[in-house]
Amino acid sequence: TQLLEQSPQFLSIQEGENLTVYCNSSSVFSSLQWYRQEPGEGPVLLVTVVTGGEVKKLKRLTFQFGDARKDSSLHITAAQPGDTGLYLCAGEENNAGKSTFGDGTTLTVKP
Amino acid sequence: DADVTQTPRNRITKTGKRIMLECSQTKGHDRMYWYRQDPGLGLRLIYYSFDVKDINKGEISDGYSVSRQAQAKFSLSLESAIPNQTALYFCATSDRLADSTDTQYFGPGTRLTVL
Numbered sequence: 025t026q027l028l029e030q031s032p033q034f035l036s037i038q039e040g041e042n043l044t045v046y047c048n049s050s051s052v053f054s055s056l057q058w059y060r061q062e063p064g065e066g067p068v069l070l071v072t073v074v075t076g077g078e079v080k081k082l083k084r085l086t087f088q089f090g091d092a093r094k095d096s097s098l099h100i101t102a103a104q105p106g107d108t109g110l111y112l113c114a115g116e117e118n119n120a121g122k123s124t125f126g127d128g129t130t131l132t133v134k135p
Numbered sequence: 136d137a138d139v140t141q142t143p144r145n146r147i148t149k150t151g152k153r154i155m156l157e158c159s160q161t162k163g164h165d166r167m168y169w170y171r172q173d174p175g176l177g178l179r180l181i182y183y184s185f186d187v188k189d190i191n192k193g194e195i196s197d198g199y200s201v202s203r204q205a206q207a208k209f210s211l212s213l214e215s216a217i218p219n220q221t222a223l224y225f226c227a228t229s230d231r232l233a234d235s236t237d238t239q240y241f242g243p244g245t246r247l248t249v250l
Contacts, residue, residue: 028177055236066139066225066241067178074236112177116237121166121185121229122193123237125177 027051028115030126038134040102045129047113048095054119056096058087061110061128070098070111103133138162139242141226147248154213156245158226166231167209168239169193169201172223181224184209185231216249223247 029048037043047056055074059067071080073089073096080087084107086099100107110130114123139160148154158167166185170178170193180193182201190203198220200212213220223246227239 030177033175055238057236057238059241064244066227066244069238069240072236072238114178114237114239119235121231121237122168122180122183122191123239125170125179127175127177 028113028124028126030111030113030129032129033127034130034132036132036134037103039104041133042099042101043103043131044097044099045111045131046095046097047115047126049115050094051115051117052093053115053117054093055116056089056093057114057123058096058098059112059114061112062108067110067112100131103131105133105135107131108133139226139228139240141224141242141245143245144243145246147250148216149250150217152216154216154247156211156224156226156247158209158211158242160207160226160228160240160242162228162230162240163206164228164230164240165206166229167203168227168229169199169209169211170225170227171195171220172225172244178225181211213247213249216247218249221247221249 058070061067078089084101114125116123168183169181184203226242
């Protein structure tokens with residue numbers, strides 16, 4: 025079973041700061057997703073990446089997929105309190121139709 | 136209306152009781168999934184279904200069973216609930232017919248407490 029490691033596990037920053045969270049594995053992924061989850065709700069999709077080296081931007085969020093498709097990063101510029109939440113990465117191996125989730129990064133952005 | 140709904144949203148039960156959690160979707164997706172989430176952890180896959188006749192065990196299926204009654208409905212049962220099954224349970228869907236990736240869409244979750 026593939027293992028997805030996310031770091032850091034917890035991150036607390038001030039509004040306006042930049043941050044990066046990481047998702048790493050020894051497995052190669054056919055696709056990788058980032059989700060954001062707020063307390064009491066289900067995860068909501070932020071982005072899907074499929075091509076090695078791919079970079080996608082969503083407003084202040086920048087997602088990068090590693091060249092070897094084994095890792096990914098999420099960078100947030102000028103974080104806002106509304107960015108607070110649990111960020112989860114999930115990787116699909118060999119187009120199997122099911123994904124393994126990392127344990128998540130809990131982000132708190134203080135006003 | 137939500138595309139993926141789960142009932143009940145909260146449930147408290149006693150050890151040994153049989154519990155069913157239900158999931159319905161209006162997205163027309165072919166694939167459905169059941170996960171559990173424990174504090175400080177990500178999502179762990181219990182069962183998944185690629186269509187009505189194709190049901191597969193996930194990494195933590197022991198103590199659980201599922202039924203795919205129709206393309207839009209996927210229920211999870213705990214035959215004899217035990218306290219360590221206390222968790223948040225999420226249903227999800229994906230549309231493999233239209234999307235070659237495993238992008239999933241989640242319901243709002245069911246908080247289950249087993250006393």
